[in-house]
Amino acid sequence: xxxxxxxxxxxxxxxxxxxxxxxxxxxxxxxxxxxxxxxxxxxxxxxxxxxxxxxxxxxxxxxxxxxxxxxxxxxxxxxxxxxxxxxxxxxxxxxxxxxxxxxxxxxxxxxxxxxxxxxxxxxxxxxxxxxxxxxxxxxxxxxxxxxxxxxxxxxxxxxxxxxxxxxxxxxxxxxxxxxxxxxxxxxxxxxxxxxxxxxxxxxxxxxxxxxxxxxxxxxxxxxxxxxxxxxxxxxxxxxxxxxxxxxxxxxxxxxxxxxxxxxxxxxxxxxxxxxxxxxxxxxxxxxxxxxxxxxxxxxxxxxxxxxxxxxxxxxxxxxxxxxxxxxxxxxxxxxxxxxxxxxxxxxxxxxxxxxxxxxxxxxxxxxxxxxxxxxxxxxxx
Numbered sequence: 416x417x418x419x420x421x422x423x424x425x426x427x428x429x430x431x432x433x434x435x436x437x438x439x440x441x442x443x444x445x446x447x448x449x450x451x452x453x454x455x456x457x458x459x460x461x462x463x464x465x466x467x468x469x470x471x472x473x474x475x476x477x478x479x480x481x482x483x484x485x486x487x488x489x490x491x492x493x494x495x496x497x498x499x500x501x502x503x504x505x506x507x508x509x510x511x512x513x514x515x516x517x518x519x520x521x522x523x524x525x526x527x528x529x530x531x532x533x534x535x536x537x538x539x540x541x542x543x544x545x546x547x548x549x550x551x552x553x554x555x556x557x558x559x560x561x562x563x564x565x566x567x568x569x570x571x572x573x574x575x576x577x578x579x580x581x582x583x584x585x586x587x588x589x590x591x592x593x594x595x596x597x598x599x600x601x602x603x604x605x606x607x608x609x610x611x612x613x614x615x616x617x618x619x620x621x622x623x624x625x626x627x628x629x630x631x632x633x634x635x636x637x638x639x640x641x642x643x644x645x646x647x648x649x650x651x652x653x654x655x656x657x658x659x660x661x662x663x664x665x666x667x668x669x670x671x672x673x674x675x676x677x678x679x680x681x682x683x684x685x686x687x688x689x690x691x692x693x694x695x696x697x698x699x700x701x702x703x704x705x706x707x708x709x710x711x712x713x714x715x716x717x718x719x720x721x722x723x724x725x726x727x728x729x730x731x732x733x734x735x736x737x738x739x740x741x742x743x744x745x746x747x748x749x750x751x752x753x754x755x756x757x758x759x760x761x762x763x764x765x766x767x768x769x770x771x772x773x774x775x776x777x778x779x780x781x782x783x784x785x786x787x788x789x790x791x792x793x794x795x796x
Contacts, residue, residue, distance in 0.1 A: 484744075499668075539563060647697075725773065
């Protein structure tokens with residue numbers, strides 16, 4: 416998710432059956448609402464996943480804030496590379512995990528359209544007009560086939576989720592997804608339409624999420640794994656510090672083929688497998704450190720997509736309006752300030768008041784656009 420490219424959920428326990436059904440009686444008028452509520456099971460959210468989504472989106476915002484600072488400090492560049500190795504993969508793994516129930520039913524398709532496709536169109540248009548105004552580029556075109564900046568994730572999630580039934584029936588889904596990603600990394604002719612390079616190169620993380628089960632997350636949350644994650648993450652930082660002046664950070668964005676990065680074609684497949692392994696290890700370390708209990712920020716996990724899309728206006732505006740111009744920002748105190756500001760801004764953008772304001776764009780009901788099937792009519796009655 417680099418700044419220069421145009422191109423992270425929605426039955427009560429069965430009761431013992433009586434030998435003879437009780438007579439059907441109409442509840443008193445005052446008890447109708449209570450009976451209705453009691454009849455509908457309340458699905459509890461898992462605090463662990465909400466915490467993970469919030470912390471991942473904070474790292475995304477920090478990464479965007481660090482991008483203009485990477486050339487000033489090798490240590491900052493190493494931290495940037497490390498975070499980019501796992502923050503979006505973690506978000507995509509969670510997205511895959513919560514897409515396991517997608518079955519292409521009419522209800523799922525409606526939610527896919529209203530929750531992914533419509534926000535993609537609205538924000539792609541909004542970003543375009545923002546760039547025309549903020550960057551003084553009135554001729555910048557609207558293109559729904561060429562995602563600009565952050566909207567690539569929405570179109571990728573739309574495609575990945577549509578293919579979920581396929582990954583449920585193939586024999587070796589993860590090796591197949593890795594093979595597709597490797598082939599994409601050596602195919603410079605794919606082009607920018609729908610940002611397919613990213614869609615295909617990040618695909619293995621989504622498929623991995625589809626394959627995970629609750630016990631896998633229980634495994635990485637064990638105390639010994641949490642302790643082991645400390646030296647592993649430290650080793651990752653050391654490798655990133657070594658690689659920072661030697662490696663093109665664009666490998667981590669997965670928006671280009673190997674040839675477009677001025678590397679031999681065969682390196683695309685090698686880097687695909689190597690980066691996947693590194694990302695999975697650091698994602699496991701990240702999950703190991705995510706709190707399992709309810710925290711002050713747990714409720715913000717439900718609004719991460721709001722924060723993700725909305726912070727893009729500020730992230731791009733900071734470049735258009737030269738907020739990084741002052742020299743003090745490129746000093747250690749300035750870098751710390753930028754980091755804290757990014758975390759604070761993304762936190763505010765995930766809050767319920769912001770969600771209520773922008774729900775019309777992010778979660779439109781659009782009942783007028785869809786037919787009501789027989790099951791819906793029966794349930795309504």
